[in-house]
Amino acid sequence: MELSVLLFLTSGLFLGWSLGANDAANVFGTAVGTRMVRFTTAAIVCSLFVILGAVISGSGAAHTLGQLGSVNAIAGSFMVALAAGISVYLMTKWGLPVSTSQAIVGAIIGWNLFSESVTDSDALVKIVATWIACPILAGFFAVILMPLVKAILRVAQLHLLRLDAYTRFALIFAGAFGSYSLGANNIANVMGVFVDVTPFTDFQFAGFFTLSSVEQLFLLGAIAIAVGVFTYSKRVMMTVGASLMPMSPVAAWVVVIAHSIVLFLFASEGLEHLLASGGLPTIPLVPVSSSQAVVGAVIGLGMMRGGKDIDWKLLGNIGIGWIATPVMSAFVCFVCLFFVQNVFDQRVYREVHYILSEPVLDKLGERGLVTEDLASLKDTEYRSSKEFLDAFKRNTFFSSQDEKHALRVAELRPMEISAENIDGLDQTWLTSEQFAAVKQLAGVRFDHAWQLQQALANYSQDWRFMQNTKVNKLQNKDLERKIEYLVRYFEIGK
Amino acid sequence: MYFQKVTSLFGRTRALENQIDEFLDKVSEAGLVFSRAVRVYLEEGACAEFDAFMTQESAIEAREDTLRRSIEVELYARTLIPDLRGDVLRLLEDIDSLVNGFEGHLFRISIQQPDIPKEFHKGFINLTETVVTCVDSVVLAARSFFRDIESVRDHASKTMFFESEADKISTKLQRGIFASDLPLERKIHLRYFVERIDDVANKAEDVADSLQIYTIKRKI
Numbered sequence: 001m002e003l004s005v006l007l008f009l010t011s012g013l014f015l016g017w018s019l020g021a022n023d024a025a026n027v028f029g030t031a032v033g034t035r036m037v038r039f040t041t042a043a044i045v046c047s048l049f050v051i052l053g054a055v056i057s058g059s060g061a062a063h064t065l066g067q068l069g070s071v072n073a074i075a076g077s078f079m080v081a082l083a084a085g086i087s088v089y090l091m092t093k094w095g096l097p098v099s100t101s102q103a104i105v106g107a108i109i110g111w112n113l114f115s116e117s118v119t120d121s122d123a124l125v126k127i128v129a130t131w132i133a134c135p136i137l138a139g140f141f142a143v144i145l146m147p148l149v150k151a152i153l154r155v156a157q158l159h160l161l162r163l164d165a166y167t168r169f170a171l172i173f174a175g176a177f178g179s180y181s182l183g184a185n186n187i188a189n190v191m192g193v194f195v196d197v198t199p200f201t202d203f204q205f206a207g208f209f210t211l212s213s214v215e216q217l218f219l220l221g222a223i224a225i226a227v228g229v230f231t232y233s234k235r236v237m238m239t240v241g242a243s244l245m246p247m248s249p250v251a252a253w254v255v256v257i258a259h260s261i262v263l264f265l266f267a268s269e270g271l272e273h274l275l276a277s278g279g280l281p282t283i284p285l286v287p288v289s290s291s292q293a294v295v296g297a298v299i300g301l302g303m304m305r306g307g308k309d310i311d312w313k314l315l316g317n318i319g320i321g322w323i324a325t326p327v328m329s330a331f332v333c334f335v336c337l338f339f340v341q342n343v344f345d346q347r348v349y350r351e352v353h354y355i356l357s358e359p360v361l362d363k364l365g366e367r368g369l370v371t372e373d374l375a376s377l378k379d380t381e382y383r384s385s386k387e388f389l390d391a392f393k394r395n396t397f398f399s400s401q402d403e404k405h406a407l408r409v410a411e412l413r414p415m416e417i418s419a420e421n422i423d424g425l426d427q428t429w430l431t432s433e434q435f436a437a438v439k440q441l442a443g444v445r446f447d448h449a450w451q452l453q454q455a456l457a458n459y460s461q462d463w464r465f466m467q468n469t470k471v472n473k474l475q476n477k478d479l480e481r482k483i484e485y486l487v488r489y490f491e492i493g494k
Numbered sequence: 495m496y497f498q499k500v501t502s503l504f505g506r507t508r509a510l511e512n513q514i515d516e517f518l519d520k521v522s523e524a525g526l527v528f529s530r531a532v533r534v535y536l537e538e539g540a541c542a543e544f545d546a547f548m549t550q551e552s553a554i555e556a557r558e559d560t561l562r563r564s565i566e567v568e569l570y571a572r573t574l575i576p577d578l579r580g581d582v583l584r585l586l587e588d589i590d591s592l593v594n595g596f597e598g599h600l601f602r603i604s605i606q607q608p609d610i611p612k613e614f615h616k617g618f619i620n621l622t623e624t625v626v627t628c629v630d631s632v633v634l635a636a637r638s639f640f641r642d643i644e645s646v647r648d649h650a651s652k653t654m655f656f657e658s659e660a661d662k663i664s665t666k667l668q669r670g671i672f673a674s675d676l677p678l679e680r681k682i683h684l685r686y687f688v689e690r691i692d693d694v695a696n697k698a699e700d701v702a703d704s705l706q707i708y709t710i711k712r713k714i
Contacts (some may be wrong), residue, residue, distance in 0.1 A: 034576065034577060035573060035576035035577070036576060038573070154644065157641055157642050158641070159511045159640050159641050160575060160578070160582075160639070160640045160641070160712075161507050161510055161511050161514075161574060161575065161640070162507060162508075162511065164507075164574055164575045165504060165507045248577060248712065249576075249577060
C-alpha cells in the first residue's frame with residue numbers, strides 16, 4: 001500500500017468524522033435532546049448501525065459514486081473531501097446542522113469550476129429540488145404520523161411510565177433504522193471518491209465471509225463516522241433536540257421516524273423498483289440530508305401547534321447554513337485545489353478530452369441529429385467539456401439533452417482490454433456471460449465508452465440496454481455502472 | 495444480557511407503577527379514615543376508637559412518605575419521564591400534603607378536644623364528607639394523568655365543584671356558629687376547625703389546577 005494513498009484517505013476520514021459529528025447526530029438528536037436516551041447509548045447504537053448500513057448496503061452505491069462528479073485524480077478527490085469536511089466542521093462548530101451531501105456537492109462544483117468541467121445542470125436541479133422536497137416531505141410525514149400516534153395512545157391508555165419505557169425503546173429502534181439508512185446512503189459521500197484507489201485487498205474472515213476491498217474501505221469510513229459521533233455530536237444533538245422547539249418524547253419519536261422514512265424513500269433502490277413494477281411514479285434516488293429531514297419534521301409539528309413555539313431565528317440561521325455550506329465548500333475547494341496544484345505540484349484533475357471523430361458523428365446521426373453543421377469541428381480535440389460545449393453551441397442549436405448526449409458520445413476514454421488484467425475483474429459482480437464477453441475482446445482498443453458497450457453487446461445479451469422504461473431503469477443503471485467500471489479498469493493513462 | 499436488562503427495566507417500571515397506584519390508594523384511604531374518625535369523635539368524643547383511627551392515619555401518612563420518597567428517587571436515579579418528572583414530583587408532594595392535612599386535623603382534635611354542640615354535628619359531617627369527596631376527585635384526576643389523560647379535565651372540574659360545595663357548607667356552618675349563644679372563645683375555636691377542614695378542599699383544588707397545567711404540557 002502506498003503511503004501517499006493512505007495520506008489521501010485521511011481527508012475522507014475527516015469528512016466521515018464530520019458526518020458523524022453532524023448528520024448522524026440528527027438521527028438521535030431529538031431523543032438525546034429530550035433526555036429520553038442517554039448520549040452514550042445513542043452514540044453506541046448510532047455507530048453500530050451506521051457501520052452495518054455502510055458495510056452491508058453501502059456497496060450498492062460504490063459503483064455509482066463516479067456520477068457524483070467525475071473527480072478523476074486522487075489529489076482532487078482528497079481536496080474535494082477535505083473542502084467538504086472543512087465546511088461541515090465549521091458549520092458544526094457554529095452549532096448549525098448542515099448536510100454532508102450539500103458540502104460534497106458544493107466541493108464537486110468547486111472542482112468542476114477549477115477543472116473547467118461542465119456541471120450537469122439536470123443533476124444539480126434534481127439535487128437542489130430534493131433539498132427543498134426533503135424537509136417538506138419530512139414535515140408532511142410528521143403531520144400525518146402525529147395524530148395517528150395520538151389516536152393509538154388514546155385507545156391503548158398506557159401508564160405514563162410504561163409509555164415512557166416504550167417510547168425509549170421506540171426511539172432507539174427508530175434511531176437504529178435511521179442510522180442504518182444514513183450509513184447505507186451517506187457512506188458514498190465520505191468514501192466513494194476513493195473507491196477506485198482503495199489500498200485494501202479482499203479479506204476472508206475465519207472462512208465464514210469475505211470482506212471486499214470496498215467494504216473494508218467503507219468500514220474504515222464508518223469507523224470515522226462513529227468517532228465523529230462520539231467526539232463531537234453532542235452539541236448538535238442538543239441544538240436539534242432541544243433548542244428548536246420544546247417537544248414531548250412521543251413527538252421526538254415522530255420526528256425520528258418521519259426523518260428515517262424520508263431517508264429510506266430517497267435511498268432505497270428496492271423501493272424504487274417496487275414502485276416502478278407497480279406502475280407507480282418513482283422517487284429520485286439522491287443523497288438526502290438528514291439534517292434537513294429532521295428540521296422539516298420538527299417544523300411540521302410546530303406548524304401543527306400554530307407555529308408559536310418555533311424559534312424562527314435559529315431556523316433562519318439553519319437556512320443560512322444551507323445556502324452557505326455549498327457555496328463555502330465550493331470556494332474552499334477551488335482555492336485549495338489551486339494551492340495543491342501550484343504549490344505542492346500535485347495533479348488534482350486529469351484532463352478529459354473530447355473529439356468529434358467520424359464514429360462520433362455517425363453515433364450522433366443515429367440519434368437523428370443533423371451533424372452537417374459540425375463538419376468544421378471534425379477531428380478537433382478539445383481539452384475540457386466546457387471548451388467542447390462552447391464550440392458545439394457556436395455551431396448548432398441542439399436541446400440541452402442532445403448536448404449532454406453529444407458530450408457523452410464525444411468523451412475520449414482510450415482503453416485497451418489487456419488480456420493479463422481481465423482475471424482481476426470483480427467476477428462476483430459480473431455475470432458469467434458478461435465476463436465471457438469481456439474475454440472475447442482481449443487485446444482490442446477503444447476510444448469511447450459507448451464503443452466498448454456496443455462491442456460487448458455484440459457478444460452477449462447481458463450487455464444490451466433494455467428498453468428505457470421505469471421498470472427497466474434499475475437494470476440499465478446497473479449496466480451503466482458495470483460499463484463505467486470496465487472503462488475505468490482498462491483505461492490507458494489513468 | 496441485553497434482554498435481561500430490558501426485562502428488568504420493564505419489571506422495575508411495573509413496580510414503580512404499582513408504587514404510584516398504592517400512593518394514590520393511600521390518599522383515598524386516608525380520607526375514609528378521617529371521615530370515620532370525625533364521625534366517631536362527634537358521637538363519642540376522643541375515645542379509644544378515635545385514637546385507633548388516629549394511629550391508623552399516622553401509619554398511612556408514614557407509608558405515604560416512604561412511597562413518595564422511593565418514587566422520587568427512582569424517577570431521578572433512572573432518569574424516567576425526564577420532561578415530566580418535575581411535575582410528577584410536585585404533584586406527589588402536593589397530594590401528600592392533603593394526607594398530612596387529614597392527619598394533622600385528627601391530632602389537633604385529639605389535643606384540643608373541641609366541644610362541638612349537637613346542632614352543628616350535621617354541618618361538620620357534611621363538611622368532612624364533601625372535603626373527602628373533593629380529595630377523592632383529585633386522586634381520580636391524578637390517576638387519569640398517569641393513564642388516561644383525556645379524563646383529567648372531567649375529574650378536575652368535579653374537584654372544583656366539591657371545593658365550592660365545601661366552601662358553601664363551611665360558610666353556612668360558620669354563620670350558624672356565630673349566630674348561636676355560645677361564648678366567643680368557643681365560637682372562635684369551632685371556626686378554627688371549620689376553616690382547617692375546609693382548607694383541605696382548597697388545597698385539593700390547587701392540586702387540580704396544577705394538574706390541568708401538567709396535562710397541557712403532556713399533550714404537547
